[in-house]
Amino acid sequence: MLVSLTSTTPVATDLGHLLHKHPDRVRSVDVGFGRAHVFYPEATPQRCTATTYVEVDPFGRTRHRQHRRAQGLEPYLNDRPYAASSMLSVALGRLFRTALNGTCEARPELVGQSLDLEVGLPVVPVRGGQQLLRRLFEPLGYDVDCSSIALDTEFPAWGDSRHVSARLAGRQTVRSALEHLYVLLPVLDDNKHYWIGPDEVDKLLSRGGDWLGSHPESDLIARRYLRLPDYTREALARLADTGEDSDLLDTQRDAAEQATEAPLRLGEQRLEAVLEVVRSVGAGSVLDLGCGEGRLLERLIVEPAVTRAVGVDVSVGALNRAEKRLRLENMSERRRERVQLLQGALTYTDSRLRGFDVATVVEAVEHLDPDRLDVFAEVVFGHVSASTVVLTTPNREYNQNFEQLDSRGLRHEDHRFEWTRAEFEAWAGGMAERFGYSVEISAVGPVDPVCGPPTQMAVFSR
Numbered sequence: 001m002l003v004s005l006t007s008t009t010p011v012a013t014d015l016g017h018l019l020h021k022h023p024d025r026v027r028s029v030d031v032g033f034g035r036a037h038v039f040y041p042e043a044t045p046q047r048c049t050a051t052t053y054v055e056v057d058p059f060g061r062t063r064h065r066q067h068r069r070a071q072g073l074e075p076y077l078n079d080r081p082y083a084a085s086s087m088l089s090v091a092l093g094r095l096f097r098t099a100l101n102g103t104c105e106a107r108p109e110l111v112g113q114s115l116d117l118e119v120g121l122p123v124v125p126v127r128g129g130q131q132l133l134r135r136l137f138e139p140l141g142y143d144v145d146c147s148s149i150a151l152d153t154e155f156p157a158w159g160d161s162r163h164v165s166a167r168l169a170g171r172q173t174v175r176s177a178l179e180h181l182y183v184l185l186p187v188l189d190d191n192k193h194y195w196i197g198p199d200e201v202d203k204l205l206s207r208g209g210d211w212l213g214s215h216p217e218s219d220l221i222a223r224r225y226l227r228l229p230d231y232t233r234e235a236l237a238r239l240a241d242t243g244e245d246s247d248l249l250d251t252q253r254d255a256a257e258q259a260t261e262a263p264l265r266l267g268e269q270r271l272e273a274v275l276e277v278v279r280s281v282g283a284g285s286v287l288d289l290g291c292g293e294g295r296l297l298e299r300l301i302v303e304p305a306v307t308r309a310v311g312v313d314v315s316v317g318a319l320n321r322a323e324k325r326l327r328l329e330n331m332s333e334r335r336r337e338r339v340q341l342l343q344g345a346l347t348y349t350d351s352r353l354r355g356f357d358v359a360t361v362v363e364a365v366e367h368l369d370p371d372r373l374d375v376f377a378e379v380v381f382g383h384v385s386a387s388t389v390v391l392t393t394p395n396r397e398y399n400q401n402f403e404q405l406d407s408r409g410l411r412h413e414d415h416r417f418e419w420t421r422a423e424f425e426a427w428a429g430g431m432a433e434r435f436g437y438s439v440e441i442s443a444v445g446p447v448d449p450v451c452g453p454p455t456q457m458a459v460f461s462r
């Protein structure tokens with residue numbers, strides 16, 4: 001995928017200073033889903049073009065078995081390598097961070113200077129067609145010249161694709177032009193490839209704070225960029241607050257501060273939700289089935305009420321990592337007695353697994369082959385038989401909001417299945433009835449109005 005930025009204001013090669021990329025060199029960086037390159041096909045005092053080219057790693061996209069299974073050929077045949085999508089926006093953010101922050105050490109006087117700029121987007125996916133492209137860029141001072149791209153020139157009857165070829169021309173600072181692209185490319189595409197977390201609001205405000213508030217399409221931009229209504233409302237409220245320059249500065253400072261504070265990640269939210277259940281039933285002993293590296297155990301052992309926490313996992317490697325994380329060898333004798341790691345399987349009865357107040361199964365059930373689920377249920381509900389069982393698992397419907405490339409390190413690779421909300425509800429309800437529990441299902445993480453939450457949690461009690 002390509003985007004080019006051309007300056008025709010002499011001395012046009014100043015563009016190199018502004019972008020912090022020398023016109024004589026090619027610069028390349030890794031961007032998680034592939035590599036991004038910047039180079040200058042032309043660099044004269046009259047006209048200078050910096051082209052950003054992103055190569056998407058096709059194996060990165062097809063690595064996940066679950067994804068392949070769920071979506072047929074889509075992981076192999078898609079527009080991502082060619083179309084200027086949210087991935088390009090991420091690449092621009094990575095390559096031109098200094099320029100986006102308005103810094104140019106060599107020539108600080110250039111930063112505020114408006115130049116005659118042209119932006120070339122040979123293939124940009126647009127949900128809403130050329131009209132939308134105009135509605136987004138014209139109010140920002142661009143002349144928009146665009147043409148549609150046929151789905152297949154051999155079959156004209158198939159009509160146009162959702163892709164457009166566009167050229168935008170306007171007098172802009174380089175910083176603004178980059179900000180416009182950074183925010184609006186994902187908005188045009190409306191198919192963000194990555195997980196949308198709370199820090200997205202800050203990102204939007206830090207890149208759009210100067211122009212988004214007065215943009216006639218600010219609602220649509222915030223809605224598509226952030227996708228979740230709560231975030232959209234927050235962003236619009238914060239934008240509305242930025243009537244005066246000092247307010248704007250405050251907002252940007254807040255945004256910067258919040259961005260440095262680690263945003264609450266889904267993994268944390270999940271553990272916190274599980275801990276809440278442990279606390280609410282006043283559990284003294286907890287069995288963590290499929291404990292992995294011991295993230296939950298680490299928190300359980302500092303819970304005042306918990307006097308016994310046992311983690312079980314089939315993987316020796318995971319148990320070794322858990323041992324390190326918990327610093328078992330440096331633990332005082334008294335603490336040491338309260339925590340234990342066992343190698344074992346979720347599909348075998350084992351007398352060491354009995355006699356706990358709460359059993360937890362966090363993001364582990366989807367690692368079992370579906371034909372082992374009945375045995376697993378016999379073990380967890382029949383044999384372990386804790387009075388409370390907490391089980392979390394992904395909600396498959398939510399996946400469309402995720403970065404399909406797994407750049408956040410989510411382990412999809414070993415998932416044998418993922419349930420929709422209805423499938424999970426049906427399974428959990430069936431198990432509750434069979435083993436004499438009542439069950440309550442709740443959401444963990446930001447709830448998408450259509451797809452639901454990223455994680456679903458069932459609490460079985462008896």
Ligand code: SAH
Binds near residue numbers: 315318347364368
């Ligand atoms: N609960 C942890 C780990 C989740 S990853 C957390 O939330 O961080 C799933 C874990 O389940 C892995 O550590 C894997 O080794 C374990 N697992 C997969 N199949 C298993 C089985 N049949 N028996 C026991 N553990 C299993």
